[in-house]
Amino acid sequence: MPDASVQHPGRKLAALTGLRGVGMLLIVVSHTSFHSGDKLRGALAPVLARMDLGVALFFALSGFFLYRSFARAALDGRPLPSVRAFAAHRAVRILPAYWLAVLMAWVLIPANHDANVSDLIRQLTLTRIYQQHDTSFFEGTVQTWSLDTIVAFYLFVPVVAWIAGAGLVGAPPRRALRRQSVVIAACVAASPVFTAAWAAGWIPWPLGHHWLPAYLGWFGAGMALALASLVLARNEAGPVSRVAGVAASVPGTVYLVALSAFAIAATPIAGPGGLELGDGFHQVARIGLLGVIACLIVLPPALDPSSTNIATRVLSVPPLLWLGEISYGVFLYHVVALTLVADWLDIPPFTGRFWTLTAATLAVTIPTAWLSYRYVESPLIDRVRRLIGQPIIASESAIRTRT
Numbered sequence: 001m002p003d004a005s006v007q008h009p010g011r012k013l014a015a016l017t018g019l020r021g022v023g024m025l026l027i028v029v030s031h032t033s034f035h036s037g038d039k040l041r042g043a044l045a046p047v048l049a050r051m052d053l054g055v056a057l058f059f060a061l062s063g064f065f066l067y068r069s070f071a072r073a074a075l076d077g078r079p080l081p082s083v084r085a086f087a088a089h090r091a092v093r094i095l096p097a098y099w100l101a102v103l104m105a106w107v108l109i110p111a112n113h114d115a116n117v118s119d120l121i122r123q124l125t126l127t128r129i130y131q132q133h134d135t136s137f138f139e140g141t142v143q144t145w146s147l148d149t150i151v152a153f154y155l156f157v158p159v160v161a162w163i164a165g166a167g168l169v170g171a172p173p174r175r176a177l178r179r180q181s182v183v184i185a186a187c188v189a190a191s192p193v194f195t196a197a198w199a200a201g202w203i204p205w206p207l208g209h210h211w212l213p214a215y216l217g218w219f220g221a222g223m224a225l226a227l228a229s230l231v232l233a234r235n236e237a238g239p240v241s242r243v244a245g246v247a248a249s250v251p252g253t254v255y256l257v258a259l260s261a262f263a264i265a266a267t268p269i270a271g272p273g274g275l276e277l278g279d280g281f282h283q284v285a286r287i288g289l290l291g292v293i294a295c296l297i298v299l300p301p302a303l304d305p306s307s308t309n310i311a312t313r314v315l316s317v318p319p320l321l322w323l324g325e326i327s328y329g330v331f332l333y334h335v336v337a338l339t340l341v342a343d344w345l346d347i348p349p350f351t352g353r354f355w356t357l358t359a360a361t362l363a364v365t366i367p368t369a370w371l372s373y374r375y376v377e378s379p380l381i382d383r384v385r386r387l388i389g390q391p392i393i394a395s396e397s398a399i400r401t402r403t
Contacts, residue, residue: 013301013302013305014316014321015301015305015311015312015313015315015316016061016064016065016298016301016302016315016324017315017320017321017324017325018314018315018316018317018320018321018323018324019057019061019297019298019301019315019320019324020057020058020061020323020324020327021319021320021321021322021323021324021327022054022057022315022320023053023054023055023057023058023061023327024054024323024324024327024330024331025054025323026051026052026053026054026057027051027052027054027055027058027143027331027334028330028334028358028361028362028365029048029051029358030048030051030052030054031143031334031335031338031361032338032354032357032358032361033048033051033354033358034274035338035342035347035349035350035357036347036350036351036352036353036354036357037349037350037351037352037354038352038354039051039273039274040273040274040350045273046266046267046273047266048273049266049272049273049274050262050265050266050270050273050290052290053262053265053290053293053294055146055218056218056290056291056293056294057294057297057298058146058331059146059149059150059153059215059218059219059222059294060218060219060221060222060225060291060294060295060298061222061298062150062153062219062222063153063218063219063220063221063222063223063225063226064222064223064225064226064229064298064302065222065226066153066154066157067157067161067222067223067226067227068226068229068230069081070157070158070161070164070165071161071164071180071223071226071227071230072230073161073165074161074164074165074176074179074180075176075177075180075230075231075234075236077172077176080158080161080162080165083158084388085388086154086157086158087154088384088388089381089384089385089388090154092380092381092383092384093328093377093381094147094150094151094328096376096377096380097328097329097332097372097376097377098126098144098147098332099124100332100372100376101141101144101332101333101336102120102123102124102138102141104140104333104336105138105139105140105141105336106120106138108140108336108340109138109139109140109336109339109340111139112138112139112140115138119136119138123137123138123141126144126147126148126151127148128145128148128207129145129148129149129207129208129210129211130148130205130207130211131205131207132204132205132206139339140335140336140338140339141335141336142335143331143334143335144332145207145210146210148210149210149211149212149215152211152212153212153219156212160183160187163183164179164180164183164184165179165180174236177227177231177236177238180227181227181238184220184223184224184227185220187216187217187219187220187223188216188217188220188221188224190213190216190217191213191214191215191216191217191218191220191287191288191291192217192284192287192288194211194213194214194216195209195214195280195283195284195287196280196283196284198211198214198280198283199277199279199280199283199284200280209277209283214287215287217287217288217291218287218290218291218294221291221292221294221295221298222295222298224295225244225295225298225299225302225303226302227241228240228241228244228245228303229302229303232244232245232303244299244303245303245304247299247300247303248299248300248302248303248304248309249300249304249309251300251301251304251309251310251311252310254296254299254300255296255297255300255311257296258292258293258296258297261289261292261293261296262289262293264289265285265286265289265290265293268282269282269285269289270282270285270286270289270290271283271285271286300312301315323366325373326366326369326370326372326373327369328369328373328377329365329368329369329370329372329373329377330365330366330369332369332372333365333368333369333372334361334362334365337361337364337365337368338357338361340364341357341360341361341364342357345357345360
């Protein structure tokens with residue numbers, strides 16, 4: 001059951017908290033299947049190879065909730081929300097728990113004991129993906145490259161919101177909608193262009209494929225859904241938003257299309273299934289396909305949050321809501337748990353036992369994540385809310401989504 005202290009200021013969108021729980025499970029499976037080797041061989045390998053769909057889901061959800069308040073202000077012709085409050089809330093949401101995860105990895109995993117000060121600084125400041133030479137991660141924290149990316153998105157959101165809303169205070173909603181649409185389309189288009197440029201060697205940073213521009217399509221999908229949800233609620237939707245609204249009311253059809261797209265993504269067209277990235281075409285195809293799938297999965301509960309929507313009802317079941325609430329902690333701690341569990345059970349890499357690894361990793365991670373949420377994350381968020389005196393931006397549901 002969900003912790004009684006958890007607040008749900010916007011129950012209409014609570015199903016997206018449950019979707020966050022689904023995304024978290026996909027990310028855990030992605031890592032346990034790689035350690036076991038099942039991601040690289042066997043009948044399930046093509047499916048397990050695309051479990052990074054969980055990251056695409058989290059990025060799309062982040063784009064939806066972080067941009068929604070800014071888009072609403074632009075459509076209302078009001079000044080944008082406080083950047084100071086936005087930055088404070090984002091910092092307290094991710095940094096304390098992340099620093100705790102780094103400390104756990106440093107102390108509990110022997111491979112990290114010889115780390116020097118510069119290694120630790122790169123970890124704590126979330127700047128590893130911008131290093132041109134030593135780009136190593138602490139053992140047990142490799143998955144947190146996405147936090148480096150999402151912090152860049154935090155910095156990007158107020159900027160892109162200003163671009164989308166500059167000079168539109170008091171303007172008609174239609175004019176604001178056109179500007180918003182153009183800016184979001186530009187964000188989505190930037191993703192394949194940047195990815196192809198990096199693959200061609202024009203961006204000579206080894207981890208440049210993790211930079212924000214490569215994933216603006218995933219964030220942009222969520223931003224587009226945020227804009228669509230607002231204009232549908234106002235009865236000001238254009239033809240694209242209206243079609244999306246109709247699609248949201250038939251989630252079975254939408255998810256069938258998403259499943260078909262996933263079947264394509266599971267083929268070699270989206271590149272190899274291991275750590276190899278493939279050439280530029282395969283990279284663009286993987287990011288594009290996973291972005292489309294994530295958008296389709298988020299669309300029904302985001303645009304039709306009514307209780308008559310089967311997707312909304314399923315994603316709102318209490319176990320998924322609870323997993324969604326603690327999912328940031330699961331994301332942070334599960335690779336440390338996987339490393340320790342594999343050692344305790346004597347399961348070297350690529351020697352199988354996928355189901356055992358997954359069950360044992362979750363058994364260790366979930367209680368740890370709940371303790372983190374209950375005694376670290378939630379109290380700090382509440383304290384910042386009281387200090388600043390403003391509601392947490394983008395928390396129209398209980399979602400505080402981070403990959």
